[in-house]
Amino acid sequence: MxxxxxxxxxxxxxxxxxxxxxxxxxxxxxxxxxxxxxxxxxxxxxxxxxxxxxxxxxxxxxxxxxxxxxxxxxxxRDPFLDIQFRNQISKVGTADATDKILEQIGNIFDETDSSGIADAFNEVLAQLKKMSETSNAGESSVEELLKSNMQVLMNLINQKAEEVGGLKSDLIDQLKDTDLKNLNSCIEQIVELNSAIKNSQVLGSPALELQDQRNALLDDLATYLPINVKYRTDDSSGTPVDVMEVTFRDANGEEHVLISDDKAGEFSLDDNNGEIPVSLSFTNSDGETSEVTDLLRNGVLKGKLDMLNKAGSFDGSGIKGVGYYEKMFDCFVEKLATVMNDMNAYTDENGNEVRADLFETTDPDGKFTADSIRISEKWLSGEIGITKSQNADPGSTEYENVQKMFNALSSDKYQFKTTTPDGKEVVVFEGTIAESYDHLADTQAIDRKATQSILKNHITVLGQIENSRDSVSGVNLDEEVMDLMRYQQSYNAASRLMTTLDQILDKLINDTGMVGR
Structure with missing residues (x-):
């Protein structure tokens, strides 16, 4: 041969x-x-x-x-689909975090299924209306009922304020004790897997199962913030191994290295002693720290930080977070207290204005907030009462001032203003006092509906990308069965080749050169 x-x-x-x-x-x-x-x-x-x-x-x-x-x-795997999936899942993380917080806000201010501040406010109006009627002139029991209803309203306001404060505390605790711990733990696990994969590759194993674990962790990491994953081959040790780098780009365009092979950065939260705003910092593997609170572009962290720190018109951010609803609630309370206190003042016989404030505040700056408002001790003790006429002795039998109070709370329109951090005065709402409270629930419902629509769209797109990725990377039973049949046929063909070669060799050795024997 x-x-x-x-x-x-x-x-x-x-x-x-x-x-x-x-x-x-x-x-x-x-x-x-x-x-x-x-x-x-x-x-x-x-x-x-x-x-x-x-x-x-x-x-x-x-x-x-x-x-x-x-x-x-x-x-x-298709690297492009991985990039698309991780970019989209960070958008889902933002919308989902926002939606969950808006749901919690709605649970506080939504009174469609139970009686609350709106009903208590209406009871106060009903008693004021009753008190302004001539038939009830001189009836002290009517004012006592008004005082009782007002106390119920104040208790509900204080309770709502406590619930809002509890929501803020819970969100800060979630960020600090759950989200950041999970995020930093995810980063640490990826670093450990990087080392394990490199060691396996040095020994000749591709470590594909370890790479699956790492890809799953990268997907989890992408829910917190948008990441960019890069791979390169390092053969400095004599054996080619894969080296991975994970970065994220902030809103200013600066790129931060989360993971570089076996080195990693870490996120930390300054909870501001349980008060807002809180701040998020990132420390890279070189020890350099950057504040990234307002620089995240998407992800669970951005959604929660925005809802915690932003206050819409009150800080000029345009994002109606917990602070917006808290401050709008305080505006309702402040307007209610100041209007009632101003209208309860009267002029004595000497022409001097006498204050007979129905409400007081525990705030050291003297501001009325939902947390600090109280019924004044003088009203509770009976030292002062509802001023029936501002231009006469408070003991007068004329009740025109009570009717004015009723109108002031029920139908008179006001501008609710605030001053933004840059010193600009902004009107955040215009309407009656009752409407200002209803505005909270209405705004929450509108914001949540918009967020749910965005979340639904993001989830739909994510599902399409995930289906495309699964069609490439997932196991399809029909395709695998066809591969089994194809490889079995190739095995049979290779066996037939060996048999054929054996027959040819047998012919060559045993049957060639037999002439003349």
Missing amino acids: IRSTFSGFTMAQLALLSSQRAIDVTGHNVANINTLGYTRQRLDLASINPVGASFSGSPFDTRVGQGVMMVGISQI
């Missing part, structure tokens, strides 16, 4: 081995069809090219390859 006697057998042997290994890989895919985060694997094959000098110097010599070679086992 001109060529090597066992070259054909080696070719058939390599074909058998590669077919067998391909069947093993396919079986591994089928076995993990329900494994969460598993990425479909494939056997990478390459043709063995003929090498070395030709034994024949003839120009008509044709050189044939030497069979197939197993290059390795790789995962079937």
